[in-house]
Amino acid sequence: PRTAAVIPAAGRGVRLGPGAPKALRTLNGTPMLIHAVRALAASRAVSLVVVVAPPDGAAEVKSLLDVHALPERTDFLVVPGGESRQESVKLGLDALPPEYDIVLVHDAARPLVPVDTVDAVIDAVREGAVAVVPALPLADTVKEVEPAATPGGPEPVVATPERARLRAVQTPQGFDRATLVRAHETVTDNVTDDASMIEQLGETVVAVPGHEEAFKVTRPLDLVLAEAVLARRRL
Ligand code: CTP
Ligand code: MG
Secondary structure, three states: OEEEEEEEOOOOOHHHOOOOOHHHOEEOOEEHHHHHHHHHHOOOOEEEEEEEEOOOOHHHHHHHHHHOOOOOOOEEEEEEOOOOHHHHHHHHHHOOOOOEEEEEEOOOOOOOOOHHHHHHHHHHHHOOOOEEEEEEEOOOOOOEEOOOOOOOOOOOEEEOOOHHHOEEEOOOEEEEHHHHHHHHHHOOOOOOOOHHHHHHOOOOOEEEEOOHHHOOOOOHHHHHHHHHHHHHHOO
16 A cells, blocks of 8 residues: 655644744754654655645745755655645645555644654554554643633633543544545534544544654744754754
8 A cells, every 4th residue: 555645834833933834944954844754754655745835835845845855765745735724634635646545644843753653653554444643641631621701711620531541642643545535525623633534434543652752843842842852863
């Protein structure tokens, strides 16, 4: 089975603060998107990477892919993204040639995912799962609250799910392509990850061990951590 990766990179990065679109911001001098592309292309199983660029940034992303060293055996495509992450992923899926039957969806905002995590996700799909997510146990206890009417106001706690049964979910998430395409054609709710669309179809999603270095760069402090991880790797 041939495997392609779709990398949604079209977000603005509002929570990171003012600046370039998040995927184009640099970590130790290299754009976050290039780190993410390298992380996926590092897997020998991935033969195509589709980058979903900021809507007005496709040309810039193409030239970034041209100037940075990337594996010869991997093909690259760039398509412009949409208003929501979900839309961006759909636009990436629409660009996939027919011969790919396993698809990974990976956030550009998770630039440091280790190749072993990528391969573990692909292996689980190859072994028959229709949807696979890398996941980690939580350090914090999680409460469900009744959201405050005014921001910053007190929020009544509704429930405390048993922490040992909760997982924080990362990317790349891996899918049987046909099932993910069907999910995008039928699920219209707003979702925060791709696997939840598969759950809505009634299909089974399985979790495999994630990795702490697959964290998402969301807020300014995450940039500090990402650059420290890269320095430790001497990149
Ligand atoms: N994404 C996308 N298209 C969008 C919105 C998000 O491709 N319209 C991508 C982002 O580029 C990112 C991934 O989805 O790689 C995860 O989203 P998130 O971390 O929320 O990134 P942003 O939406 O850019 O950040 P923010 O929500 O702070 O604006
Ligand atoms: Mg976002």
